[in-house]
Amino acid sequence: MNVLIVEDEALAVEKLRSTLRAVEAQAAVVGVTGSIRSSVEWLRTHPAPDMILMDIELSDGQSFEIFRQLQVRSPVIFTTSYDEYAIRAFKVNSVDYLLKPVEEEDLKAAMQKYRDVHQKQPALPAFDVNVLVKELQAQLKQPEYRERFLVKLGQRFVTIDTSEIAYFFVDGRLYYLVTADGKKYTIDYTLEELEQMLDPKFFFRAGRSYLVHLRSVVQIHSYFNGKLKLQLKPAVLGSDVVISKERTGEFKKWMGR
The missing domain is CATH 3.40.50.2300 (Response regulator)
Incomplete structure (x- = not known):
């Protein structure tokens, strides 16, 4: 065996x-x-x-x-x-x-x-x-989710509360945290790792490249082949944030929770 x-x-x-x-x-x-x-x-x-x-x-x-x-x-x-x-x-x-x-x-x-x-x-x-x-x-008791992140700003470190985060995204091999006021920081966690750390009531995985906070979604548009396209705040430049057809139902339920 x-x-x-x-x-x-x-x-x-x-x-x-x-x-x-x-x-x-x-x-x-x-x-x-x-x-x-x-x-x-x-x-x-x-x-x-x-x-x-x-x-x-x-x-x-x-x-x-x-x-x-x-x-x-x-x-x-x-x-x-x-x-x-x-x-x-x-x-x-x-x-x-x-x-x-x-x-x-x-x-x-x-x-x-x-x-x-x-x-x-x-x-x-x-x-x-x-x-x-x-x-x-x-x-069982509910899991404890991450409340803040320590990020580097120049030669010093600052803490960012989870409530201040608009979304996370990956670009190449680098992962970023974007705050509601548009500031961007590199982080040491993958999106898969972040999904385990963050409360799914507030964060949703949008495709392979984004993990978005509920409050960052300002508009939702129908997209081709049954997909949904999201408009986020702060705005995302140079790429589309798309929910696949297979996950549109789950996303709508999450947004309306």
């Missing part, structure tokens, strides 16, 4: 390795990843493992985002520090969840459950991660 471990704490990785060896002598750890980005890259470039042991909280966000970026074809056993009351939500989706630190008896039982299910239904169906996330959000 080939196993991928998705865990960002070195001690937890070693604990999982030793526990796995104790309960599954034939298991081989074929990879270890510690972030959403590295996990997605690993799964895209390697054959699907027989099993994934996956922590929920990773260095760059919750591991549920992995399932939004690609189809995970392997059965997953989540490891979590959440209490048992919260874990009830997971059980609805017929996926196993183990409290950390993972004990041999618990992992052994989870492996046996996988075998029992796999024998009856070799092609395991994908579970709906969106349902899972909604159930968790109803029971």
